[in-house]
Amino acid sequence: MRSSEEVKKIRLTDKIRVLNSGLFIVIGITIVFRSIYLLSGIYLLFPCVVGTGFIGLGIYRLKFVVQYLRDKQ
């Protein structure tokens, strides 16, 4: 269990991680939508791997924000 002092502390690296993770989700959605609009069949494979990968990575990285908010409560 982390102390309340630790919970209050938001470092610059945490802020960068949140921003970066949010951008990963945005870019993932953009890649998937652009690919679906323009491509079909096997050619959708790589853009979809990359797009969904970024969305997943962004969500995974943002899990710690949820943890932070829970700890704060």
Added chain:
Amino acid sequence: MSTELSNTPTSTQLHHELRRDITVWGSYMWGYADVGADIYAALGLVIAAAQGAASLAFVVAGLVYIMIGFAYTELASAYPVAGGGNYFALRGLGDFWGFTAGIALLLDYTIDIALFAVASAGYINFFLPYLGVDPNHFILIIGSFKINYLWLLESLGLVFFLIWLNILGIKESSLFNEVIGVFDIIIESSVIIFGFLFAWKPELLVQQWQTSFPTLHQFMYGSSLGIISFVGLESISQAAQETKRPATIIPRTSITLIFTVFIFATAFSTLSLGVLPWQTFAQHIGDPIATLAHAIPYIGLIAGPVTALLGATILLISANSGVMSASRLTYSMSEFSLLSKWFDKVSPKYRTPVRTIVVFSGIGILEILLAFLTPEAMDTLGNMYAFGATLGYLIVFVSMIKLRFSDPYTPRPYRMPFNIKIPYKGKAVDFPVLGVLGFLGVGMVLFEVILTHKIGRIAGPAWVILGILYYIYFRKHNNMPVTKSLKRDWEAHQIDVLTSAEEYDLVEEYKLALKERDEELRRSEKNKIDR
């Protein structure tokens, strides 16, 4: 299991001779420093070989890498010591295979130092025209050799700088990695985000797939080079002994790193082929990321210098990881009597293994000098890089599977997914199905390396053979068995390792498992006597 304690480092040694001061972020950055840089060197080489199917080559290599990553995560969290693959093979397969895995990985670390120092210097040269200096003017012709001596001297200077940095100690170099790593992650993400938003043309990606699909030989060469984009998890294992609460930190760090790197590598190749024709990257093997960034609208004008700076820094921290890993691996090998004790010496002033840092960085320097005598220094070094990695990983997979059977009592905070329970000596053992698939995958890549890498298939095995000859001499000279292993009390050692790592819960769990095993043995002995 032997109860004789011999040639096994004690907890006192483990605790006092190397410091545990790497945090979650530091551990992640050690890995990222290695893996994040690999794509800067490998992207151009892979696209030049696999052409329109470069993304597929990265995906194939990446899937193998994910399985390697899972295996390393399991082993590094269960055995958090500095040896990495060498230690796992030593525990699972004995001294000889431990040495073989170690020497293969050592080849990789020395190449890591050489390749990334050369690549980093190459990115530094990007700035010379801005200063009115043409780097192509610094060519020295000796017989049939054409040597770019400015590039050579820059590379050597960088290696000497890293030697000095590592002699100062892990804390200093870890901080160095972390600061530069944050900067690199931001820039790398920006290139991907701006690239996909403003420059990526999915139809170009499809067109290149349809019109420039490689031959099988080209694809095999490309995908085997692709594996070098993913070498880096070993660094986390190397740093495990110096990581706080490794059983908790290593799985978190590794799993995040595995998927981050896989997505980034696939993203860079998919983005590249959707922005520019593959031939453009084939012409810019030295600076593919800068070429890609330059083609992105809005940021393209400044993207060249920024990505060149990015390339130079991230490649430098990757070379730094190589120095760190090589020195710690040799330290570990000498601790277990696989190398001379001469390497065991820790500087009383800096508390770092100075001799191993100097000797194996020195080999890196020698490799740089030899590589510059070939037509393409980076290609020569890259060729050898894949051999060492795949051979080492192959042995690690076998060790991981073997340890599931021979050492089921060691607590494993993380296990590779997809296991089936099979009975073994009256006990149910989790058989790693993914471990077998990983072994086959790495075996396939090693086969590709031997089949398609002209220099790697000769120089790589030559290095291993030379290493084995040294091993035979060293063991015979010191009256130790060559093909057999020294007797070691691994159980006491495991308790020492976990205790020095402050993993007290795991120590208790391990002791309990051993106690249950001993009671069971006593019961079965008693039953035999009663009968």
